[in-house]
Amino acid sequence: MKYKSQQVAYWFFALCMLLFALQIVYGFIMGFARIGMDGLHDWIPFNTARAVHTNLLVIWLLTGFMGAAYYIIPEEAQRELVSVKLAYVQLISLALVGVAAITGYHFNIWEGRKFLEIPRELDYLVVVNVLLFLGIILATLFKGKRQTTTALVMVMGLVFAALLYLPGMIWFDSQVTDSFFRWWVVHLWVEGVWELIMGGILAFLLIKLTGVDREVIEKWLYVIVGLTFLSGILGTGHHYYYIGVNKIWLIVGGVFSALEPLAFLAMALFAVYMYRKGEKNHPNKLALFWTIGAAIVSFVGAGLLGFAHTLPQTNLYTHGTLVTAMHGHYAFWGAYAMIVLAIISYAMPNMTGRKRYDKLNGHLAFWLSNIGMLGMVVALGVAGVVQVYLERRLGMDFMVAQEEVKIHFVVMLINATVFATGITLYIYEFIKFGRPTDEALEMKEEEEHILVK
Amino acid sequence: MLSKSQARAFFFGGTAVTFLIFIGLTIYSLAPSNDQTNHHNITEQVIKGKHLWEANNCMGCHTIMGEGAYYAPELTKVIDRKGAPLVKAILQSPVPWAPNGRKMVAYEMTDEEADAMVEYFKWIGQLDLNGFERIVSPLAKDK
Ligand code: HEM
Ligand code: HEM
Ligand SMILES: [Fe+2]
Numbered sequence A: 001m002k003y004k005s006q007q008v009a010y011w012f013f014a015l016c017m018l019l020f021a022l023q024i025v026y027g028f029i030m031g032f033a034r035i036g037m038d039g040l041h042d043w044i045p046f047n048t049a050r051a052v053h054t055n056l057l058v059i060w061l062l063t064g065f066m067g068a069a070y071y072i073i074p075e076e077a078q079r080e081l082v083s084v085k086l087a088y089v090q091l092i093s094l095a096l097v098g099v100a101a102i103t104g105y106h107f108n109i110w111e112g113r114k115f116l117e118i119p120r121e122l123d124y125l126v127v128v129n130v131l132l133f134l135g136i137i138l139a140t141l142f143k144g145k146r147q148t149t150t151a152l153v154m155v156m157g158l159v160f161a162a163l164l165y166l167p168g169m170i171w172f173d174s175q176v177t178d179s180f181f182r183w184w185v186v187h188l189w190v191e192g193v194w195e196l197i198m199g200g201i202l203a204f205l206l207i208k209l210t211g212v213d214r215e216v217i218e219k220w221l222y223v224i225v226g227l228t229f230l231s232g233i234l235g236t237g238h239h240y241y242y243i244g245v246n247k248i249w250l251i252v253g254g255v256f257s258a259l260e261p262l263a264f265l266a267m268a269l270f271a272v273y274m275y276r277k278g279e280k281n282h283p284n285k286l287a288l289f290w291t292i293g294a295a296i297v298s299f300v301g302a303g304l305l306g307f308a309h310t311l312p313q314t315n316l317y318t319h320g321t322l323v324t325a326m327h328g329h330y331a332f333w334g335a336y337a338m339i340v341l342a343i344i345s346y347a348m349p350n351m352t353g354r355k356r357y358d359k360l361n362g363h364l365a366f367w368l369s370n371i372g373m374l375g376m377v378v379a380l381g382v383a384g385v386v387q388v389y390l391e392r393r394l395g396m397d398f399m400v401a402q403e404e405v406k407i408h409f410v411v412m413l414i415n416a417t418v419f420a421t422g423i424t425l426y427i428y429e430f431i432k433f434g435r436p437t438d439e440a441l442e443m444k445e446e447e448e449h450i451l452v453k
Numbered sequence B: 001m002l003s004k005s006q007a008r009a010f011f012f013g014g015t016a017v018t019f020l021i022f023i024g025l026t027i028y029s030l031a032p033s034n035d036q037t038n039h040h041n042i043t044e045q046v047i048k049g050k051h052l053w054e055a056n057n058c059m060g061c062h063t064i065m066g067e068g069a070y071y072a073p074e075l076t077k078v079i080d081r082k083g084a085p086l087v088k089a090i091l092q093s094p095v096p097w098a099p100n101g102r103k104m105v106a107y108e109m110t111d112e113e114a115d116a117m118v119e120y121f122k123w124i125g126q127l128d129l130n131g132f133e134r135i136v137s138p139l140a141k142d143k
Helices: A004-034 A046-077 A084-105 A120-143 A149-169 A175-210 A214-239 A248-277 A285-307 A312-318 A322-352 A360-393 A398-433 B004-030 B044-055 B078-082 B084-092 B111-125 B132-136 B138-142
Strands: none
Touching (some): A004 A046, A004 A084, A046 A120, A046 A149, A046 A322, A084 A120, A120 A149, A149 A175, A175 A248, A175 B004, A248 A312, A248 B004, A285 A322, A322 A360, A322 A398, B078 B084
16 A cells, blocks of 8 residues: 555445445345244334345445545555545545435335435435545546546446436336336446446456556456446346337347346456466465456356346246346345455555455355355245246246245345355454554555566 | 557447437337327326335335335236225235235325325336236236
8 A cells, every 4th residue: 555545445444344244134134034034024124124235235335436446546546635534524424324314214214216215305415425525536536647547447437326326316207217217327337337346446456466467457448348338238228128118128128238248258257367367476365366256256146147037038027026136136246245345355454554365264254255145146046936937937826936935035044144154254354454554554565567468 | 459549449439329329219218109108197196106105115025017126016917906995905904914924014094195006006007018017917917
C-alpha cells in the first residue's frame, strides 16, 4: 500500500463483513421457514426475511465495491484520495441509510418490488450518498498522474450503476411497465455494469498477483467488457418473454442472452491464462485463490446455470421457480461475492502490514464456503427441477409440490451450515488482521513487472 | 493480433449499437399499438390494488407473472382458480391464512382495500403473457 488514504477501504470492508453475516442469518430464517419451522413468523415473516436477505446482499456488495474503489483508485491514479474526511462521511451515511431501510422492512415500510424494496424517500438519500462517493472517486482519478484502463473501466461501471438506479425510482400504474423498467436496474446491473466493476477489480488483482504486463491484461479487459455489453444489453429481453410485452423479445432476448456466458467464459479463461503466464511467486496465495475462483465460479453460476434457463422454450417452464433461486445464488456468489472477498484478501495484508496470507483458517474458509455453496445450489436445483415437473408439467397444486421438495431444503440447510462455517472463518481471519497501520505504508510491495509479450 | 485500440473500439462500438437497438425495441414494445395488457382497463381501483401490492410486499412470498418469491403460490390467475369471494376472505382474515401449514400474514384489509386487490388481480389475469398464462396455472386453462 502506497497511500495513507487507502486505509479508508478497511472500514468499508469491515461494514461488508457485518452485513454479510447478517444476510446469512436471514437466509437461515427463510430456510427454516421452508421446512415448517416458522416460529418467527409473527415478527419476521418470510417477505421481511427475504427483503432483508437480498437487500443486505446488494448493500454489502456495493459497500465492497466502494471499498475496492477507495483502495484501487489511489494506487492506479498515483495520488491520495481528494478527501478522506468526506469518504468517512460517505461511509457513515451509507451505513445509516442501509440500517434505516432494513429496519423499516420489519415494520411493513417498503416498496414490494423485488430487489428494489427501499422506499422512494430513502432512494433520494441513496442517490446523494452515491453522488458523494462518485465525486470523491472521479476527482481523485482525474487529478491523478494517470488514468489507467483498469481504473476507467471500474469507474465507468460505478457511474453507470448509479445512473441505472434511476429508472427504478419511477412510479408506473401498470404492473407490466413497472416490471419492464425494474429490469433496467436489476438485469443491467448484474449482467451489465457490475461486470465492468468486477472486470476492473479482476484486472487490478491479476496485474498485482501475476505480474503480467498491464498492457496485455487491459487489452483483454476491453474485449471482456465489450462482450458483456454486446450480449447483456439486448439480453435484458430474457426477462421480457412472459410479462406481457411483445413477442419480439423471445427472439432478441433468446439470442443475445444465450451469448452472455461468453463474457464470463472470457473472464475465466483470461484469469487462468494470466495466472499460467505470470510468475507464481506472489506470497498472497489466498487472494489468488479467491481471484481465480471468482472468475471460474462466475462462469459456472452465471454463465452455465444462466444459460440453462435462458432460452424461451425452457424459461416458459422454469420462470419464477426454485430453478431461478438456484441460479441467483451461484451467480451472485461466484461473480460478486467472491470478487469482493478476493480484493479484501488481497488488501488486508497490505493495509495492516500483517502477513497472514497463507493461514490454514484462510484456506478452510475458501473451501468450506465454496463446497457449502455448491451443495446449497445443487439442493436448490434438484428442488427446482422437481417443482417444475410436478407443478408445471403435471399440473399439481403449488403447496402439494412444495411438500414434495421439503426434503431438499433440509439438505440445503446442512450445506448452508458448511457455508456459514466457512464465512465465519473468513470473518475471524478478517478480525485477526486487526486495524490498518502506518508501518504498512513503508513495506515494499510487488513492483509492476514488464514481461516480454 | 488484436491491438488495444481495436479492443477499445470493439467495446465502445458494440455498446453504442446494441444500446440504440435496445432503446428502439423498448419504444416499439411499449407503443400503444403493441399493447398486450388492456391498458385502458387500468382503473383507479386497479392502481389502488397495485399500491397495496407494493405496500405489503406481497411479492416477498408470491410470484406474479412469474416474478417475485417462491414461498407461496403464483397469483397471476388467482381469481380464476379461487374465485373473488375466497380471495377477499383471505385478505380480510384476522388470523393468518394457512391451508397447508405455511402461513400468510393476516392483513385484515378493509372491504374497500380487498375489492381493489381483487380488481388488480382481475386485470393481471387478463394479460397476454405470450403463452405463460397457460403454463402457470393449469386450472385456468381447463376453464
Ligand atoms: C453475475 C451475473 C448474474 C447474476 C448475479 C444473476 C442473478 C440473477 C437473479 C438474482 C435472478 C432472479 C431475478 C428475479 O427474478 O428477480 C436471475 C434471473 C435470471 N437469470 Fe441471471 N444472473 C446473472 C447472469 C445471468 C446470465 C449470464 C444469464 C444467461 C445466460 C442469466 C439468465 C437468467 C434468466 C433467464 C433469469 C430469469 C429466470 C426466471 O425467468 O425466473 N443470468 N439472475
Ligand atoms: C446460509 C446461507 C443461505 C441460505 C440458507 C439462503 C436461503 C435463501 C432462501 C430460502 C431464499 C428465498 C427463496 C424463495 O423465494 O423461496 C433466498 C433467496 C436469495 N438468496 Fe439466499 N441464502 C443463503 C445465502 C445466500 C448468499 C451467500 C447469497 C449471495 C451470494 C444469496 C443470494 C440470494 C438471492 C440473490 C436470492 C433471491 C433469489 C431469487 O429471487 O431468485 N443467498 N436465499
Ligand atoms: Fe438477466
